[in-house]
Amino acid sequence: QQQVKQSPQSLIVQKGGISIINCAYENTAFDYFPWYQQFPGKGPALLIAIRPDVSEKKEGRFTISFNKSAKQFSLHIMDSQPGDSATYFCAARRSGNTPLVFGKGTRLSVIA
Amino acid sequence: DVKVTQSSRYLVKRTGEKVFLECVQDMDHENMFWYRQDPGLGLRLIYFSYDVKMKEKGDIPEGYSVSREKKERFSLILESASTNQTSMYLCASSFRPQGYGYTFGSGTRLTVV
Numbered sequence: 001q002q003q004v005k006q007s008p009q010s011l012i013v014q015k016g017g018i019s020i021i022n023c024a025y026e027n028t029a030f031d032y033f034p035w036y037q038q039f040p041g042k043g044p045a046l047l048i049a050i051r052p053d054v055s056e057k058k059e060g061r062f063t064i065s066f067n068k069s070a071k072q073f074s075l076h077i078m079d080s081q082p083g084d085s086a087t088y089f090c091a092a093r094r095s096g097n098t099p100l101v102f103g104k105g106t107r108l109s110v111i112a
Numbered sequence: 113d114v115k116v117t118q119s120s121r122y123l124v125k126r127t128g129e130k131v132f133l134e135c136v137q138d139m140d141h142e143n144m145f146w147y148r149q150d151p152g153l154g155l156r157l158i159y160f161s162y163d164v165k166m167k168e169k170g171d172i173p174e175g176y177s178v179s180r181e182k183k184e185r186f187s188l189i190l191e192s193a194s195t196n197q198t199s200m201y202l203c204a205s206s207f208r209p210q211g212y213g214y215t216f217g218s219g220t221r222l223t224v225v
Contacts (some may be wrong), residue, residue: 009152033131036214043116043202043216044155089155099145099170100214 002036003027004092006026006103013110021106026071030092034100035064035075038087047088048075080110115139116217124223131190133220135203141207141215142208144186146170146178148201149219162185162208193224 005024013019023033034049050057050064050073057064063076077084090103119134123182135143145160147170159178167178169219179187186205190197194199 006154034214036216041218043204043218044214045216046213092214099143099157101158102147102155102156 002104003101005088005101006090006106008106009104010107011109013077013080013108015080017080017109017110019026019075019080019084019108019110021075021088021090021108022072023074023092023103024070024072025092027065027092027094028071029094032093033064033066033073034091034093035062036089036091036102038089038105040086044087044089052091055098070088077108080108082110085110116203116205116215118201119222120220121207121218122221122223123191125193125223128195128222128223129190131195131224133188133190133201133203133222135186135188135205135217136184137186137203137205137215138184139205140183141205142183143206145173145204145206145214146186146188147202147204148172148174149202155206158188162207164171164174170225190222193222195224197223223225 035047036044037047038044048059048062061078066073088106091100116137125131146158147155161167161180177189201220204214204216
């Protein structure tokens with residue numbers, strides 16, 4: 001079964017708007033939640049990450065919001081720009097020596 | 113600039129061929145991973161390795177094997193390529209513990225005809 005459920009599958013946002021991508025998980029053993037950004041022709045690159053002991057983390061225009069009780073986390077991109085157009089993946093990791101599990105990805109298009 | 117290098121950007125192989133996908137990292141990372149990326153399915157883990165000569169099955173290991181003879185190199189092997197293995201293959205590496213700062217290669221787009 002899918003361990004991390006990501007939505008929406010695709011998203012179109014006007015330049016200057018807020019892009020919001022959501023992820024949900026079931027496994028309470030997850031203790032690390034990163035987001036990856038992938039441009040066409042490139043591999044994914046780490047964008048921002050959060051641990052469940054904080055509810056929000058902000059880096060520039062990118063913010064992760066984390067709701068431990070709801071087992072949900074989301075990526076907010078403020079003042080979205082055409083250069084933000086990419087595929088975004090959420091991921092999660094169990095404590096211990098286990099690999100990341102990824103969501104299915106969200107293709108974001110920011111239009112002028 | 114640290115790198116994960118995948119030997120081929122594009123590959124076209126015939127059904128039944130044995131295919132080798134090579135990945136080399138220059139960051140002295142202990143962990144290395146192979147994922148495949150398909151539209152609508154995201155990134156699915158094929159195999160991973162925590163150390164030289166060690167390997168672990170991921171979620172979709174069937175039809176694949178791996179080799180890690182040196183710390184910096186992790187090879188994915190398709191024993192007998194099939195058309196359903198047409199995909200983008202991504203290699204990644206990280207320091208221990210798992211999950212911190214995966215660095216991905218640019219991928220190999222494999223087409224099996």
